[in-house]
Amino acid sequence: MVDTTMGEGGHSYAFLSRFPSLSIIGVDADSTIQAVARERLAEFSGRVDFYRGRAQDFFASYPASGRRPDTILADLGVSIFHYERSGRGFSFSRDEPLDMRLDPSVGVSAAELLARMSEKDIADMLYQNAEERYSRRIARAIVQARGRGAIASSAALAELVKQSVPVSYRYGQIHPATRTFLALRIVVNGELSQLPALLEGALRVLKPGGRFGMISFHSQEDRVVKNLFREKSKDCTCPPGVPFCRCSGRTVRLLTRKGVTPDEAEVKRNPPSRSARLRVVEKIKDAEVK
Numbered sequence: 403m404v405d406t407t408m409g410e411g412g413h414s415y416a417f418l419s420r421f422p423s424l425s426i427i428g429v430d431a432d433s434t435i436q437a438v439a440r441e442r443l444a445e446f447s448g449r450v451d452f453y454r455g456r457a458q459d460f461f462a463s464y465p466a467s468g469r470r471p472d473t474i475l476a477d478l479g480v481s482i483f484h485y486e487r488s489g490r491g492f493s494f495s496r497d498e499p500l501d502m503r504l505d506p507s508v509g510v511s512a513a514e515l516l517a518r519m520s521e522k523d524i525a526d527m528l529y530q531n532a533e534e535r536y537s538r539r540i541a542r543a544i545v546q547a548r549g550r551g552a553i554a555s556s557a558a559l560a561e562l563v564k565q566s567v568p569v570s571y572r573y574g575q576i577h578p579a580t581r582t583f584l585a586l587r588i589v590v591n592g593e594l595s596q597l598p599a600l601l602e603g604a605l606r607v608l609k610p611g612g613r614f615g616m617i618s619f620h621s622q623e624d625r626v627v628k629n630l631f632r633e634k635s636k637d638c639t640c641p642p643g644v645p646f647c648r649c650s651g652r653t654v655r656l657l658t659r660k661g662v663t664p665d666e667a668e669v670k671r672n673p674p675s676r677s678a679r680l681r682v683v684e685k686i687k688d689a690e691v692k
Contacts, residue, residue: 403473404429406457406604409481411439417473418446427471429453429460431505435483456505458596461603472612474604478597479619480504480587482674492587494560494579500553502583502590512586513554521545531588531622532581536567540582559583584620597626605634605654608685613657615682624661624679631656631683654683 405414408428417424426449430436433454443450453460457476485493490501491512500513516524521541528537543566544553553559563579564572572578588594601616608614618624634654638647661679669676
């Protein structure tokens, strides 16, 4: 099995405990959280290997002669570790440096991103990635605030967003900065832009007959997963008007017609699961290369 987003190793621990003959490769870009997973999974020594890096890179470099996994799991949610213990500004409830990178050695921080982007680009980012209805107001407030100094902390950004939206929006069901933080995290880590490569790479490497599960946490992610899985499950994907079918036909079978969501009992046990949605496919065959 490949756990493409191992995090602290929770999913891997459950699988290793239930299936004694299973071996797992755990992938994660964050060396700090990977160290936590190593300690947590120490009792399964000999059954777990670790790869530090992004999942799409792992699959892109997977050797053609390598042993192919028959199970792949990707949990696209950010670990509780990052919100509570990373100190990188993922949470608007803490006062931390505004970084948000899953791998601090790669790319630019959220603070640097906000310092560089135009007002229009900030507004577009908030609306397109998190469907923030007050994206323009928030973007205007950010640009005005940075003229007085850098927006360097998560608490400063959260308060700025709170003060820029209508009073009625400040005290809704979710914190008014929720969507702003989500949109920033997505862009900082390239979560949506890199998702297709992860999906395609995993399906290429997966052994025929194997299963691939994806857990997403917001509508944009789920839409990408749903559309790709449905496309791969079609009998023919050739463009309209092509006289003869030239594609390899469907390569996966949908095992979840609709995304599987947690019930009330699970949400009570694990509140962060409330927005999770699981989709699973079974690989029928390898796609033909033409």
